[in-house]
Amino acid sequence: MFRSTRSLLVWDKPDLPPTDRFVILWNGYKEENGQRSILKRLEKYADEFRSEYLSFIYEFGQVYIRGKRVVEHLKIEPGFSLWWMSLLAEKSPAKSKAPLNCLRMLILNRLIIEIKPPAVELVSGNKRLSIALKQLCVNLDISFKWTKVAKESSPFTVKKLWLKTPHILQATIFFMQYLYLRWPLRKSLDINWFNGENTISFFSYFINLDCKALNDGKFFSNYWRTLPELTRESDIKLNWIHHFMFSKEIPDTQTGISLLKRFNLDTENQDRHNFLDSFISMSVSLRSIILWLQIVIKSASFQSRLDEKMKTHSKGWLWPLLREDWKRSVYGTTAIENILWIQLFDRAMSNLQKQKIGLYLCENQGWERALIHFWKKHGHGRLIGFAHSTIRYWDLRYFDDYANWKDEDYLSQPKPNQIALNGPAAWKIYNGAKQPMDKMVEVEALRYLHLERLKPVSIIENGFLSDLRNPSKILVLGDIQRSTTNFMLKILESASVFLNEDWELILKIHPANPVNVTDYPRIKLHLTNAPLKFLLPQFNVAIASIYTSAALEVYSAGLPVVTCLDDNDFNFSPLRGENGVCFISTAAELKNVLQNFNPKRSKKSEKSFFWTNNDLSRWKTLLGFNEVAITTI
Numbered sequence: 001m002f003r004s005t006r007s008l009l010v011w012d013k014p015d016l017p018p019t020d021r022f023v024i025l026w027n028g029y030k031e032e033n034g035q036r037s038i039l040k041r042l043e044k045y046a047d048e049f050r051s052e053y054l055s056f057i058y059e060f061g062q063v064y065i066r067g068k069r070v071v072e073h074l075k076i077e078p079g080f081s082l083w084w085m086s087l088l089a090e091k092s093p094a095k096s097k098a099p100l101n102c103l104r105m106l107i108l109n110r111l112i113i114e115i116k117p118p119a120v121e122l123v124s125g126n127k128r129l130s131i132a133l134k135q136l137c138v139n140l141d142i143s144f145k146w147t148k149v150a151k152e153s154s155p156f157t158v159k160k161l162w163l164k165t166p167h168i169l170q171a172t173i174f175f176m177q178y179l180y181l182r183w184p185l186r187k188s189l190d191i192n193w194f195n196g197e198n199t200i201s202f203f204s205y206f207i208n209l210d211c212k213a214l215n216d217g218k219f220f221s222n223y224w225r226t227l228p229e230l231t232r233e234s235d236i237k238l239n240w241i242h243h244f245m246f247s248k249e250i251p252d253t254q255t256g257i258s259l260l261k262r263f264n265l266d267t268e269n270q271d272r273h274n275f276l277d278s279f280i281s282m283s284v285s286l287r288s289i290i291l292w293l294q295i296v297i298k299s300a301s302f303q304s305r306l307d308e309k310m311k312t313h314s315k316g317w318l319w320p321l322l323r324e325d326w327k328r329s330v331y332g333t334t335a336i337e338n339i340l341w342i343q344l345f346d347r348a349m350s351n352l353q354k355q356k357i358g359l360y361l362c363e364n365q366g367w368e369r370a371l372i373h374f375w376k377k378h379g380h381g382r383l384i385g386f387a388h389s390t391i392r393y394w395d396l397r398y399f400d401d402y403a404n405w406k407d408e409d410y411l412s413q414p415k416p417n418q419i420a421l422n423g424p425a426a427w428k429i430y431n432g433a434k435q436p437m438d439k440m441v442e443v444e445a446l447r448y449l450h451l452e453r454l455k456p457v458s459i460i461e462n463g464f465l466s467d468l469r470n471p472s473k474i475l476v477l478g479d480i481q482r483s484t485t486n487f488m489l490k491i492l493e494s495a496s497v498f499l500n501e502d503w504e505l506i507l508k509i510h511p512a513n514p515v516n517v518t519d520y521p522r523i524k525l526h527l528t529n530a531p532l533k534f535l536l537p538q539f540n541v542a543i544a545s546i547y548t549s550a551a552l553e554v555y556s557a558g559l560p561v562v563t564c565l566d567d568n569d570f571n572f573s574p575l576r577g578e579n580g581v582c583f584i585s586t587a588a589e590l591k592n593v594l595q596n597f598n599p600k601r602s603k604k605s606e607k608s609f610f611w612t613n614n615d616l617s618r619w620k621t622l623l624g625f626n627e628v629a630i631t632t633i
Contacts, residue, residue: 008117010108010133011035012124013149024111026104026124028567029585038107043571046393047432049106051401053099056315057088058401065302065309071411073298074330076342080373081411082295085338085366086329088322089413091396092365093570099396100570101129101321109136109317117142125149128320136317167332168296174333175292178340179285181253182277185244188257189278190264194237194271195353200623201380202228203360203371206242206256206275211249217262219270223361223388225446228271230616234625238271239355241348243367279347288340295339299330334366341367342374349374356381357623361388362419364397372414384622385416388447390549390609391426393577394570399433415439420622422448423610425578443618445610451556452612454533472503472594475539475559477550478510484545485513488564489520492543494587496522508535508550532557541594546573552609555581562593578608 011017012026023035031037042049061071061083074082083089093099112120120137122130122145130146137144162170193199204223213220221228228238250256256275263270310319328334345367358375360368362385375383391398404413421427422445431437445451476492479485485507492505499505505525509515517525528535532550536557543562544551552574555561563573565585575581582593611618620626 006117007119007121008112008115010120010122010124012122012126012129017123022115022117024108026129029565036111038104038111039565039567039570041107041111042103045107049103050394050396050399050433052106053103054091054396054399054401055403056102056318057091058404060088063306063309063313065305069411070306071409073302074295075411076291076339079377079410080342080370080414082330082335082338082342083411084369084413085334085341087325087334088329090364090366091399093394093396093572096325098322098325102318105132105136105318105321106315108133112136112140112142119143119145121145121147123147123149125151128324131320132317135311135320139317167327171292171332171336175289175336175340178337179280182244183280184253185257185275185277186280188260188275190260190272190274191351192272193239193351193353194267195355196237197356198235199237199239199355199357200231201239201241201352201355201358203241203358204243205245205361206250207245207247209249214249214259217259219259219263219273222447225449226614227446227616227619230619230625231623232269232271234623236623236625239352240271240273241352242273242275244275244277274348276341276344276348279344279351281347284340284343284347288336288343291342292336292339295335296331338366338370341370345370345374346377349378349380352378352380354380358383360385360416362386362416363389369414372416376414382418383416384418384420384441386420386443387422387426388445390552390574391421391429392572392574393429394572398430399435402434402436405436405439418622422446425574425609441618441622442611443622444613444616448552448610449612449614451553451610452614454553454557472541473539474503474505475535475542475554476505476507477542477544477548477554478507478513478515479545479548480510480512481545481547482513484547484564484566485510485515487566488543488545489515489523489525491564491584491587491590493520493522495590498591499523506535506539508532510548543590544573546571549574551575556609562590 006022009017009021009023010026011023017023017025017035019033023033025031025035025037025039027039029037029040031040062069065073071081071083074086076082087096087098091099120133120142122133124130124146125148130148134144134146165173202224204221208222210220210222231238244253244256246252250259260273260275263273307319310316313319329338358380360371360383362368368385372383387398400413405415407413418441419439420441420443421430422443427440427442430440476488479488489507492499503524505523507515507525507527509527509529511529515527517527532553536554536559539559541560541562542551542554543564544554545564546566546569551561551563555575555578561575561581563575563581563583565571565583567585571583573581573583584590584593
């Protein structure tokens with residue numbers, strides 16, 4: 001094993017690191033001059049470290065403080081703990097940087113143990129990281145130094161003030177604002193639910209609705225597409241409970257109320273609809289405040305003991321990175337919102353007449369745990385979570401430690417009866433994460449049925465991209481994030497030395513992120529907002545970010561895809577691990593990929609990603625539509 005006599009430098013700074021030191025890069029995938037990239041090593045040993053993090057999160061909930069486990073301290077009522085709705089248990093990279101930073105620390109711990117340097121120096125402006133790394137070095141008996149990087153000064157903003165506000169005050173302001181904005185939704189409450197043997201309840205979001213249908217006063221959800229129509233054809237009555245969300249199409253509560261009332265005037269064709277927030281009342285609000293105050297007082301009473309306990313935990317050096325998420329989850333806005341959801345679902349499920357089957361959009365968010373618990377508490381039937389989108393390898397919300405799945409404790413995590421997966425790719429990822437596959441069922445990908453009709457792109461057979469002197473066309477898929485699109489275009493600018501004037505770059509702009517071509521003078525860049533189905537036949541290759549789902553459509557059409565990694569994030573691409581997809585983070589890597597890309601691809605590659613049968617045969621089997629009546633519970 002390698003032993004170092006030199007100190008180790010952990011570099012968390014935008015500038016280039018020194019070349020005469022042993023450097024570990026906190027950000028970025030590029031390795032040169034003997035430097036090691038944490039993110040690159042994370043990709044190499046992804047299964048091992050993902051499993052280690054999932055195990056740590058489950059074990060945290062079982063930590064004993066004053067004779068009780070964390071899950072017991074956060075008990076809300078018999079059989080349910082607020083712990084399962086916390087940001088820590090949710091593990092969402094979209095809501096917190098803690099999961100990524102914890103995984104980085106797990107990698108760094110392994111590297112330090114392997115290298116055994118006499119000292120570690122951190123160059124960073126991240127105070128929490130410095131505390132975590134200092135604690136790790138103390139545990140390993142290694143000296144530690146923090147070289148603090150001054151943050152760039154920026155103008156005062158309301159967001160900055162908000163972040164400095166105490167969590168309890170944040171929660172109070174959030175709760176008052178929530179009630180003020182959503183109190184009018186009580187006017188739309190209609191609890192004349194459908195009931196009987198042939199009823200199904202849907203739990204969904206009141207966004208992503210078809211605009212043309214809305215203009216005609218009709219309900220059509222792009223999340224569920226043709227499934228509701230299929231159920232009606234099978235003489236099934238549907239009850240809907242929606243999360244109201246403000247959007248361009250529905251800018252205020254009055255619009256939402258008006259739409260819901262129109263839908264409920266035609267229940268034979270448009271089902272029965274309610275907002276979850278329609279169940280808000282004075283008693284719900286008062287109970288929420290009382291329960292939140294109880295959790296705040298209880299958590300504060302053992303907070304110092306918890307901090308001390310984590311100092312002696314084998315992975316306690318992760319705690320400084322998780323502590324703010326913990327505070328938000330027991331004192332702050334996350335806590336009060338989750339407690340309000342608890343009260344709303346309790347009231348809604350007690351009002352809902354007995355249902356045989358329930359379906360909800362499964363993203364493993366906090367509200368889903370409340371739904372599952374109260375659905376079962378009030379005696380309803382089978383509950384199925386539908387993983388409606390792509391399942392990305394690093395979207396940790398979707399995965400749990402296997403011990404969590406086996407846990408039959410009275411405060412174990414609420415779990416649905418089944419999780420419906422929409423394709424071979426999702427099935428493979430779940431299986432690879434060692435999730436209990438007997439709980440999983442196959443269904444068609446409702447949001448991606450159009451891929452069945454997508455025509456494959458014709459690709460030239462010989463000499464494809466092997467000679468950079470030949471004219472070529474690259475389609476660049478713009479991202480909703482300005483920084484991500486800028487990063488891709490900067491890589492192309494750096495690559496301009498080998499992309500001569502014969503190369504044509506077309507950027508399909510994201511509607512929410514306009515681009516000024518004059519910001520990139522070294523490349524010949526053209527903009528378009530044309531639909532992909534018209535663009536794809538014109539191009540040889542596409543470049544995408546790790547976030548955009550448009551890469552899926554390009555990949556499904558048979559066009560080679562180059563994906564730009566984000567130096568500050570996971571490889572979040574839905575195409576991670578798929579054949580024919582390359583990942584780059586530098587101009588040199590882009591050049592190498594373009595020179596050596598193999599264009600030969602399967603004719604219809606979406607088959608490896610989604611199940612797209614338009615007859616929805618898998619859904620029919622799952623819901624019992626092939627039988628005389630719904631009998632599976």
